[in-house]
Amino acid sequence: MIGCTCEVCTSPDPKDQRLRTAALLKWDGFHVAIDTGPDFRQQMLRAGIEHLNGILLTHEHNDHIIGLDDVRPFNFRQWIDMPVYAHPRVQRELQHRFAYIFATENRYPGAPMVDLKHLDKDSVFDWGALTVRAIEVMHGQLPVLGFRMNDVAYLTDMRTISDLQREKLKGVKRLIVSALHHKEHHSHMNLKQALSFIEEIGPEEAFLIHISHKMGRYTEVQPALPPGVQLAFDGLEIPL
DSSP states (O other), rough: TTTTOOOTTTOOOOGOEEEEEEEEETEEEEEEEEOOTTTTTHHHHHHHHOOOOOOOOOOOOHHHTTTTTGGGGHHHHHOOOOOEOOOHHHHHHHHHHHTSSSSSSOOTOOOEEEEEEOOTTOOOEEEEEEEEEEEEEETTEEEEEEEEEEEEEEEESSSSHHHHHHHGTTTTTTEEEEOOOOOOOOOSHHHHHHHHHHHOOSSEEEEEESGGGGGGOOOHGGGGGGEEHHHEOOOOOOOO
């Protein structure tokens, strides 16, 4: 957090030094990013990613999309329009905030090349051996898309979920879900709510993401979590 001197923000522990929440799916030579927040460039460099097959966007908040411009190197290396899967509402926001990317006249040479693909709560598609199924959760009053990849589910910025969408989580073995901090929040689950949700779903393992510095230090919070639940950290790898 800019300007903060709390024990988390000044911690030397790498597990306390968190960039904005995002994920990279890797399988059979495929690389697919979930969200392109402000740290997208830094995250791709750190992970050593040389090619990208596509991007899944959860929603239009800046901490999940504003790094989209940094698909340029992938455009230049692969010479393709980057497939970006997004809800029509999110696509409209992209076209507004990144007008230069989608300009049809006097297009700036070297602007990112993006191919918008339809995505909604009923979307199911295959990338090679990986099946991706969209799951709608509510971020306060805003619908947000999470994803199930085979037996792994990724749900960020979640406050509630409908019974119909919850059915899509049956049998999931690894659940990645947001837990902002300890206090009540209008658009995010807090730690208590996230732990209750995890217990209801019953995965073999669960990982908490989208963590505020107000959650506390990793070494203090992790020992108090139930067995099989872990605070996620930058660079964590979870088998698909």
